[in-house]
Amino acid sequence: MAFLQALRNFFVPSATRRIMVVEPAAATEYHVAALTPKHLNEVLYLNFRCFEDGENYTKHTFSYLLSQPNALCFQIATAANEMAGFLCVLVGQEGIAHITTIGVAPEHRRRGLAERMLGELDRSLTERGITSIVLEVRVGNTAAQSLYRACGFMVTQQISEYYNDGEDGYLMVKALSGQMAPGDISRHCEAA
Numbered sequence: 283m284a285f286l287q288a289l290r291n292f293f294v295p296s297a298t299r300r301i302m303v304v305e306p307a308a309a310t311e312y313h314v315a316a317l318t319p320k321h322l323n324e325v326l327y328l329n330f331r332c333f334e335d336g337e338n339y340t341k342h343t344f345s346y347l348l349s350q351p352n353a354l355c356f357q358i359a360t361a362a363n364e365m366a367g368f369l370c371v372l373v374g375q376e377g378i379a380h381i382t383t384i385g386v387a388p389e390h391r392r393r394g395l396a397e398r399m400l401g402e403l404d405r406s407l408t409e410r411g412i413t414s415i416v417l418e419v420r421v422g423n424t425a426a427q428s429l430y431r432a433c434g435f436m437v438t439q440q441i442s443e444y445y446n447d448g449e450d451g452y453l454m455v456k457a458l459s460g461q462m463a464p465g466d467i468s469r470h471c472e473a474a
């Protein structure tokens with residue numbers, strides 16, 4: 283029986299698996315740290331857990347991101363140094379930072395970890411003289427949109443069928459230190 287159950291679970295569609303109840307992690311301290319190539323396997327595994335819809339990055343993509351000189355990658359880790367979240371950004375030649383991926387482990391969510399990583403990102407980019415951040419988010423991903431709005435991002439454009447499954451995306455932008463208006467940033471992105 284156990285074997286049959288295991289086999290059935292193996293073929294359960296991801297949409298069914300997603301309604302599994304998540305047991306919140308025990309309370310712990312967290313710290314933000316660099317995400318480097320030595321964390322490749324750990325971040326890859328966490329990314330699979332965060333993006334259950336299959337739209338997650340491959341090992342090759344993370345390997346590329348973690349080795350790019352124009353990339354900024356952070357993790358947020360527990361006191362026991364277990365990775366609880368990650369964030370990767372690419373800075374383009376035009377000086378605009380592009381959030382390529384962000385995720386927090388389900389059992390560590392709603393503890394302000396994504397907000398903390400985005401705050402650290404703001405500080406790092408401002409130090410480097412970067413004035414604006416852009417990202418794309420699924421129109422159906424209301425959790426992430428709430429996060430971005432809470433962190434000062436605004437929707438400037440809806441991008442038709444941006445994702446592989448045909449879902450539209452929103453382009454969201456944020457001006458750091460108020461030096462560039464959101465309209466200017468999205469016009470710049472369209473031109474790029």
Ligand SMILES: CC(C)(COP(=O)(O)OP(=O)(O)OC[C@H]1O[C@@H](n2cnc3c(N)ncnc32)[C@H](O)[C@@H]1OP(=O)(O)O)[C@@H](O)C(=O)NCCC(=O)NCCS
Nearest residue numbers: 384385386391392393394395396397419425426428429432
């Ligand atoms: C989106 C995600 C990164 C948020 O991480 P998190 O650490 O739970 O977010 P935070 O605790 O920092 O949330 C900060 C604020 O964002 C908003 N927010 C975050 N998650 C939310 C949710 N599920 N529903 C509504 N608002 C939410 C709230 O305003 C929250 O503040 P509050 O908890 O005081 O109300 C996380 O849910 C995740 O990894 N999702 C799967 C991957 C993903 O969708 N990434 C984004 C791709 S564009």
